[in-house]
Amino acid sequence: MRPIPLTRYLATRSRLVDRALDRFLPRATAKPSTVHKAMRYSLFAGGKRMRPVLTLAAAEACGGKIERALPAASAVECIHTYSLIHDDLPCMDDDDLRRGRPTNHKVFGEGIAVLAGDALLTIAFEILAQAAPTPRYSIAAQIRELADAAGSRWLIGGQIADLEGEGRKLTGAELRYIHRCKTAALLTSSLRLGAMSANATPAQLKAITAFGQNLGLAFQVIDDILDVTQTTEKLGKTAGKDIAATKATFPAIYGLEKSRAEARKLTAAAHTALKPLREKATRLREIADYLLAREY
């Protein structure tokens, strides 16, 4: 049997994630409807579902079933979406546009946007608590994994460092720290939770982790490059915004060519990390190549 092409694979998986999220979230009409409408507005805004698709692919790469990984996949997408809503707030990055649509607070107002983000963060743990424990990974261990990645040391810590770095020149090390916290940590955790749902061996979990750390940084370097080289229309968010706000980016510190080389190097390291998983990790390899092959 010929495997289906990656683009169809990605489309199928992201539809699976959409359906799971729709099932896990309260209806838009559930009382009080404003917060549920606001949660769904950002959650179903045409996101790429990159993190949850990685969760499902990691589960398969470790010999597991994707159905068992759906709660974790849905939970990481809720965390990702909440972080975007809060990052876009006027008191943070002050963005009006996200995925080609007005940001949450532009539509619902700041108060509701804060609360919709809070609610998505909260429901992420409620959803993950509905996952099945595996012999090696209790639900408690899975909750701790997600809370750590989303917490003050990683996801939130990165946004703090980002806020504090605004308006001054960052070093390469500082920029890497921010990207590791803001992007690589949750992406790695998305993969690890998929592996955990498959009861991964310690060696499998280690391989998945190294893959995620390199892929996550690669992804962010590419995002930085795209912000410089692409138009607002294509990007679905305000292009050149990072530079306009004198935010540090890889191209701003290293220039475009060196940044591109860095992205290629990180992707190669991601591939190397997957070797122990052999042919089971084919989809993860394809996804890594696909993310790197975005025009940058």
Place this chain on the structure above:
Amino acid sequence: MRPIPLTRYLATRSRLVDRALDRFLPRATAKPSTVHKAMRYSLFAGGKRMRPVLTLAAAEACGGKIERALPAASAVECIHTYSLIHDDLPCMDDDDLRRGRPTNHKVFGEGIAVLAGDALLTIAFEILAQAAPTPRYSIAAQIRELADAAGSRWLIGGQIADLEGEGRKLTGAELRYIHRCKTAALLTSSLRLGAMSANATPAQLKAITAFGQNLGLAFQVIDDILDVTQTTEKLGKTAGKDIAATKATFPAIYGLEKSRAEARKLTAAAHTALKPLREKATRLREIADYLLAREY
């Protein structure tokens, strides 16, 4: 052996909670220190620790050990503190003063305050995931309990309804809905998590739940009354603020006398609920009386 007086009991218990929180939270110097300083600023701001003390007392009332209830007690205090930080934001209730000190965003700025709240919400689940499962209550069940109470249907839902009700006259039913969501749900959940840590029987859990629902509403009615009758200095927050903002309160809808009668009625119902727990619930009864006996 004579039992220690309630005031000493409360002081001892709240010190236990303080120490547990200090252990569970990252050091103020942990990187990035701004967020950890901001989390600790609000968490150690002289709060009464009412919810976590109820968690510990509920554990005892169900025959459990308070040590086993400390993760749940710490988690509910983190949730409560996060909700105060976010409620005080300019885009919400816009409060400058809380527990007699400047609010989190007044000290750290709005962006950091949003993130410190997010981090406290996140760490609550990380802390609760460190609790011990009991034969009747898995960690997953305990996580779902907290996420439900803190989520869009209850704690957050109440704040939404509160925001949406501003500036117009609410009915008594609407006001009760807000108070049940904003106050009674988390307070009840605090008690239930204590009971769960003690492996409460279904009958014990039911009694604790009914107690919480009545106590929670009673507590909020009394808070409304105090806001009208007390001075800013005594209250530690801006008095009369609810009325100034034309927010609905029990005294505004029913008048002071009827509100006081309602508080007494609710406290009586709370006492009745505790009957099945017999003398083990003595402290819970004392706490209910103590909360009702605040000068209102």
